[in-house]
Amino acid sequence: MAPISIKSVLISESVDPRCRAILEENGIRVTEKQNMKKDELIAEIKDYDGLVVRSATKVTADIINAADNLKIIGRAGTGVDNVDVDAATKKGIIVMNTPSGNTISAAELTCALLMSLSRNVPQAAMSMKQGNWDRKKFMGAELFGKVLGIVGLGRIGKEVASRMQSFGMRTIGYDPITPPEVSASWGVEQMSLEQLWPQCDYITVHTPLMPSTVGLLNDETFAKCKKGVKVVNCARGGIIDEAALVRALESGQCGGAGLDVFVEEPPKERSLINHPNVISCPHLGASTKEAQARCGEDIALQIVDMVQGKKLVGAVSSTQLFTCHLAGDMNLCFHQIKPAFSACWVFILDPGKILYSRCFIIYWTMCHSVCPNAMFSLQPNNYHRSLNDFDQLLSSLRCVNG
Ligand SMILES: NC(=O)C1=CN([C@@H]2O[C@H](COP(=O)(O)OP(=O)(O)OC[C@H]3O[C@@H](n4cnc5c(N)ncnc54)[C@H](O)[C@@H]3O)[C@@H](O)[C@H]2O)C=CC1
Numbered sequence: 121m122a123p124i125s126i127k128s129v130l131i132s133e134s135v136d137p138r139c140r141a142i143l144e145e146n147g148i149r150v151t152e153k154q155n156m157k158k159d160e161l162i163a164e165i166k167d168y169d170g171l172v173v174r175s176a177t178k179v180t181a182d183i184i185n186a187a188d189n190l191k192i193i194g195r196a197g198t199g200v201d202n203v204d205v206d207a208a209t210k211k212g213i214i215v216m217n218t219p220s221g222n223t224i225s226a227a228e229l230t231c232a233l234l235m236s237l238s239r240n241v242p243q244a245a246m247s248m249k250q251g252n253w254d255r256k257k258f259m260g261a262e263l264f265g266k267v268l269g270i271v272g273l274g275r276i277g278k279e280v281a282s283r284m285q286s287f288g289m290r291t292i293g294y295d296p297i298t299p300p301e302v303s304a305s306w307g308v309e310q311m312s313l314e315q316l317w318p319q320c321d322y323i324t325v326h327t328p329l330m331p332s333t334v335g336l337l338n339d340e341t342f343a344k345c346k347k348g349v350k351v352v353n354c355a356r357g358g359i360i361d362e363a364a365l366v367r368a369l370e371s372g373q374c375g376g377a378g379l380d381v382f383v384e385e386p387p388k389e390r391s392l393i394n395h396p397n398v399i400s401c402p403h404l405g406a407s408t409k410e411a412q413a414r415c416g417e418d419i420a421l422q423i424v425d426m427v428q429g430k431k432l433v434g435a436v437s438s439t440q441l442f443t444c445h446l447a448g449d450m451n452l453c454f455h456q457i458k459p460a461f462s463a464c465w466v467f468i469l470d471p472g473k474i475l476y477s478r479c480f481i482i483y484w485t486m487c488h489s490v491c492p493n494a495m496f497s498l499q500p501n502n503y504h505r506s507l508n509d510f511d512q513l514l515s516s517l518r519c520v521n522g
């Protein structure tokens with residue numbers, strides 16, 4: 121892969137200091153400026169070759185279009201829904217994330233919310249601080265023997281499953297890409313959402329935010345659930361429709377919710393947060409020392425590798441034609457993926473890894489609902505389908521795309 125010149129990087133959020141240190145050690149000038157308003161960022165971004173963000177910076181098309189020199193947007197974290205990847209792709213800007221750095225932390229917070237929901241820990245702690253000793257009000261229920269539905273069986277969903285199995289929960293799930301035999305190897309039985317909803321005592325969502333996952337839990341799907349189902353969202357605000365959740369809580373159809381993420385952050389609309397059966401956190405899934413250290417370090421090293429032309433890891437978009445030497449020694453050359461999936465051309469130089477890479481493209485395409493001009497990446501390590509399965513999936517996508 122040809123080296124890309126990055127001389128200056130703007131870090132617009134609180135990112136672990138290792139990120140700055142690694143970039144500077146490699147001769148890249150770094151400026152840290154937090155809490156910039158959109159206009160300030162538009163004015164500032166002109167001077168930089170790279171931008172490093174977390175989830176709070178909304179890298180919209182107008183910011184991208186004002187960025188005359190920008191070559192890389194680095195997301196020190198997983199979700200890239202705060203970046204207009206399409207606008208970046210059109211401008212030839214590479215968008216890159218650090219997909220595994222905060223997996224364990226997000227999974228652990230999910231488990232903490234599931235446990236808190238079952239035993240009312242936050243509410244009881246609050247009551248104690250108010251001087252009460254109320255043992256009746258906070259009667260809970262065991263997780264042992266209950267059914268946990270996991271929607272989205274990627275990195276985080278999988279870690280949640282294995283942890284909650286140790287509490288004796290039965291784990292069932294749904295994922296359009298992860299093959300059932302793979303999830304079965306982590307103890308998760310896959311089924312359709314129609315089959316899943318009525319069986320669950322608890323549901324947790326772990327999908328990216330994209331058009332197909334907005335409102336996965338809505339009035340209609342809540343109605344299909346067991347009365348009193350408890351839900352957790354440590355993925356993205358909006359995957360569980362917030363207004364529908366309020367209605368389900370009011371009617372008792374939903375017995376409680378643990379929320380780390382909101383459609384608007386911080387949320388102005390407080391009815392969910394103030395509901396007595398809701399426990400919430402201010403988007404803390406990745407807020408651990410360990411996750412921040414990994415994400416800060418990973419994004420800096422990925423940028424340095426790219427600058428040195430060594431390899432390109434974690435990239436989710438680019439308009440450029442690259443021959444990339446990816447982690448795992450896969451030599452890939454991705455060439456002009458056109459705006460219809462069936463028209464994509466992918467040259468894979470290592471035939472042994474062909475499925476792996478093709479499946480990622482399907483996954484990426486589904487996640488973004490649009491095809492980029494070109495993309496390449498190496499991310500999941502569990503999307504092994506047989507060639508037959510792949511070709512069937514490809515034909516069905518071709519049908520959908522006309
Ligand atoms: N609260 C927080 O601080 C954090 C939140 N996150 C969120 O968690 C999300 C998931 O992260 P990972 O597990 O690392 O991602 P991942 O990419 O490993 O897994 C996502 C899974 O969702 C599946 N999926 C896509 N569409 C689906 C659908 N319609 N129904 C069911 N499954 C579907 C994919 O096939 C994939 O297996 C991220 O996209 C991010 O938004 C991630 C880290 C921290």
Ligand SMILES: O=C(O)C(=O)COP(=O)(O)O
Pocket residue numbers: 174175176196197198199200222403404405406407
């Ligand atoms: O990595 C993710 O997707 C997250 O949601 C974490 O967001 P943050 O980096 O804590 O703003």
